[in-house]
Amino acid sequence: xxxxxxxxxxxxxxxxxxxxxxxxxxxxxxxxxxxxxxxxxxxxxxxxxxxxxxxxxxxxxxxxxxxxxxxxxxxxxxxxxxxxxxxxxxxxxxxxxxxxxxxxxxxxxxxxxxxxxxxxxxxxxxxxxxxxxxxxxxxxxxxxxxxxxxxxxxxxxxxxxxxxxxxxxxxxxxxxxxxxxxxxxxxxxxxxxxxxxxxxxxxxxxxxxxxxxxxxxxxxxxxxxxxxxxxxxxxxxxxxxxxxxxxxxxxxxxxxxxxxxxxxxxxxxxxxxxxxxxxxxxxxxxxxxxxxxxxxxxxxxxxxxxxxxxxxxxxxxxxxxxxxxxxxxxxxxxxxxxxxxxxxxxxxxxxxxxxxxxxxxxxxxxxxxxxxxxxxxxxxxxxxxxxxxxxxxxxxxxxxxxxxxxxxxxxxxxxxxxxxxxxxxxxxxxxxxxxxxxxxxxxxxxxx
Numbered sequence: 001x002x003x004x005x006x007x008x009x010x011x012x013x014x015x016x017x018x019x020x021x022x023x024x025x026x027x028x029x030x031x032x033x034x035x036x037x038x039x040x041x042x043x044x045x046x047x048x049x050x051x052x053x054x055x056x057x058x059x060x061x062x063x064x065x066x067x068x069x070x071x072x073x074x075x076x077x078x079x080x081x082x083x084x085x086x087x088x089x090x091x092x093x094x095x096x097x098x099x100x101x102x103x104x105x106x107x108x109x110x111x112x113x114x115x116x117x118x119x120x121x122x123x124x125x126x127x128x129x130x131x132x133x134x135x136x137x138x139x140x141x142x143x144x145x146x147x148x149x150x151x152x153x154x155x156x157x158x159x160x161x162x163x164x165x166x167x168x169x170x171x172x173x174x175x176x177x178x179x180x181x182x183x184x185x186x187x188x189x190x191x192x193x194x195x196x197x198x199x200x201x202x203x204x205x206x207x208x209x210x211x212x213x214x215x216x217x218x219x220x221x222x223x224x225x226x227x228x229x230x231x232x233x234x235x236x237x238x239x240x241x242x243x244x245x246x247x248x249x250x251x252x253x254x255x256x257x258x259x260x261x262x263x264x265x266x267x268x269x270x271x272x273x274x275x276x277x278x279x280x281x282x283x284x285x286x287x288x289x290x291x292x293x294x295x296x297x298x299x300x301x302x303x304x305x306x307x308x309x310x311x312x313x314x315x316x317x318x319x320x321x322x323x324x325x326x327x328x329x330x331x332x333x334x335x336x337x338x339x340x341x342x343x344x345x346x347x348x349x350x351x352x353x354x355x356x357x358x359x360x361x362x363x364x365x366x367x368x369x370x371x372x373x374x375x376x377x378x379x380x381x382x383x384x385x386x387x388x389x390x391x392x393x394x395x396x397x398x399x400x401x402x403x404x405x406x407x408x409x410x411x412x413x414x415x416x417x418x419x420x421x422x423x424x425x426x427x428x429x430x431x432x433x434x435x436x437x438x439x440x441x442x443x444x445x446x447x448x
Contacts, residue, residue, distance in 0.1 A: 085116055096375065103151055105141055108291040117166070138153065141194070142237075184219050185219075188211060200217070206246055212224070235247075282295055293333075301330075337380050347368070371393075380396060
């Protein structure tokens with residue numbers, strides 16, 4: 001009994017110690033769990049923060065880049081704006097109107113060509129035909145005389161490619177590229193511009209340097225002209241199909257006549273436009289090739305009469321010289337009827353009345369980037385500009401004013417009442433058209 005009584009305190013002490021140990025172990029376990037949980041939460045938080053930082057940085061970058069790139073660009077609006085054509089995802093580099101007046105073709109850095117219907121220019125929606133260019137970019141483009149093909153210069157391969165366009169054979173009735181043909185050899189230098197004779201006898205390729213190539217329709221070289229202009233700026237085929245011309249570092253525009261049939265083409269010097277004091281940026285013919293407008297680094301533009309007896313040694317005659325109010329480099333466009341001149345500088349365009357030689361209105365900031373394309377349509381009704389990924393279709397209001405001024409002068413010289421009546425009717429129609437344009441709302445719509 002005594003032994004049992006004496007062992008009781010020992011058991012009690014042992015139990016107490018065990019309880020304390022268990023309690024300490026439990027507290028340590030809880031502490032480690034809390035610390036682990038806290039660490040896990042911190043790790044999660046750190047991981048979340050690390051994941052968020054690039055996103056935040058990217059978000060900030062995506063907000064800043066457009067502001068830096070466009071410098072607060074505000075989309076162009078104006079009474080003269082007929083529509084904005086949207087569809088390209090990158091900068092538009094070249095445009096051309098079809099000879100039949102029905103289509104506009106545009107080409108972009110996004111390796112896509114698009115064809116638009118000119119009859120939809122005044123509508124709110126603008127459908128387009130998308131034509132992809134595989135593994136290359138078309139840097140310049142021109143319609144064929146029958147409007148059933150387009151000729152383009154390829155940037156990567158430096159070849160000329162012909163795109164045949166028509167209704168697809170799948171029965172859908174949709175228009176697209178039916179086939180292509182590349183010239184057999186690359187051009188000997190980088191291609192600046194392409195052109196097609198309206199007679200369908202040759203294709204031109206103007207190049208960096210001093211070369212201007214004349215090719216038959218299969219891509220075989222017929223002539224290689226040395227322009228002797230140190231560095232070509234611009235090359236073109238005249239609307240009449242008889243001439244090719246070039247401008248460059250030298251202060252002149254050189255024009256050659258191309259005659260003969262495919263395979264037997266002959267190239268001779270026709271005339272030179274001399275009078276500028278510095279290199280000529282670009283030039284443009286009117287519809288019948290009897291007038292040429294030029295714009296130069298010397299800060300002037302000039303209008304020339306090219307309806308001369310060049311075969312007898314006559315050179316083109318200077319009609320007018322005027323100042324250019326916009327910063328260069330400049331592009332110039334002459335309406336087919338020869339009554340309106342448009343000159344671009346940076347993202348702006350200034351209009352001139354080419355009948356009375358008056359500087360008219362200037363349109364500012366048409367695009368977020370410098371203007372890359374400038375062309376009047378065949379009807380003289382529109383001026384088209386490209387510069388960023390959009391195209392602006394502008395009512396040629398200055399052209400209507402110039403038409404009225406020209407017709408008033410012709411009415412004074414009319415010798416019969418019938419002619420005077422027709423002229424008066426044309427004057428009234430032009431005035432009504434202008435009134436209608438100025439009363440319309442601006443139209444901008446995305447391509448569908």
